[in-house]
Amino acid sequence: MPASPTAVDDYLKTIYHHTEWQTDPMSPSRLAAELRLAPSSVTEMVQKLAAQGLVAHRPYGPITLTAAGERRAAEVIRRHRLVETWLVREFGYAWDEVHDEAEVLEHTISDRLLAGIDARLGHPRFDPHGDAIPDADGIVHREPFVLLARAAAGHSGRVLRVSDREAALLRACEDAGIDVGHTLTVTGGGLVSIDGAPAVALPDGAAEAIWITA
Template identity: 75%
Template sequence: MPSPAVDDYLKTIYHHTEWQPAPITPSQLAATLGLAPSTVTEMVRKLAAQGLVSHRPYGPVALTEAGRLRAASIIRRHRLIETWLVREFGYAWDEVHDEAEVLEHTISDRLLAGIAERLGDPRFDPHGDAIPDAAGDVHREPFVLLADATLGHTGRILRVSDRDPSLLRALEERGVDVGHALTVSGRDTVRVDDGGSVVLPPGAAAAIWVTA
């Protein structure tokens, strides 16, 4: 049965391994969700009993295929809604996450299908996160975290984390956005679209992914 609480757990586990390979631990899951470890342990036990995750005591938590498909379905809803709000209602990319968190649990499948059709079935949301297709599959280019990119690396910005709205606003003011070309010119400086040097705000290098 649909459950916002279950969906939030599955989304968090899914998000954790989207842009890096290490599986999530129960303590990381608790910290991300802002819950007590005992609460998370109990829910993980329930999710495992439902066949949505696999977990061994003191080990990481991983989605089963059934869990992955359910997570991909709710993430598809969330990211289509974010894209819809930006394109159709003029929301800025730092304003859509909280709205989508509410709407993803309330809109009907029929409305979601209409949104997808109107938008032309987009593959990526405004932050560059891949939108799973109706079958739960995603398609990404090889990527590297900007913090791990070498000096002189040039790539196209694929994704900017939406975790910190103030960081999104600061990057937008500097002309750093998804789709722009970027060259690493220093520890905290880049050139964007062959323009002048841009000093990145604190934390930006750990929140931007570029083509490898």
């Protein structure tokens, strides 16, 4: 049975997103965990994607996107992140509320509406969480970055991205005054200074979910 376009997009998007902010390759087991599917189901789908020329994979090896797969993934990522930005700017959604809405809308809005949203928003380059929005050609622009957990004491950097994986963590970061664009200085011991203010404790899990300029 052919895979549905929505399922294909979800697989490609997950693989694309996995390697955006770190270099660990995507393994079949990790893909299954990310999608919350049985490994056997993922193996079958990866074989279908490989047959369509969208991914490259050998047994027991990593899964990588082909050029065609990356183009298609960038298209759906673009739709998702533009919708998230639209919901925040135009409808007053909080940044922890937009992911699930965008998951639905990215598959249903027309190309014409998407182009209108992009134009109305002024062709934004980043979504509310700091993730880069691919342009119409699939190209993204990012500054050199470091995961906060790996930044040495004394390092200062502007927040580029806060992971949207956990809504509760997004809310905790917002409550702590941590948002995209603010400057964090690592003081050690799980403490950071925000925009030069006295150091405060990071919310649990935040160091593994925040990327700052290198």
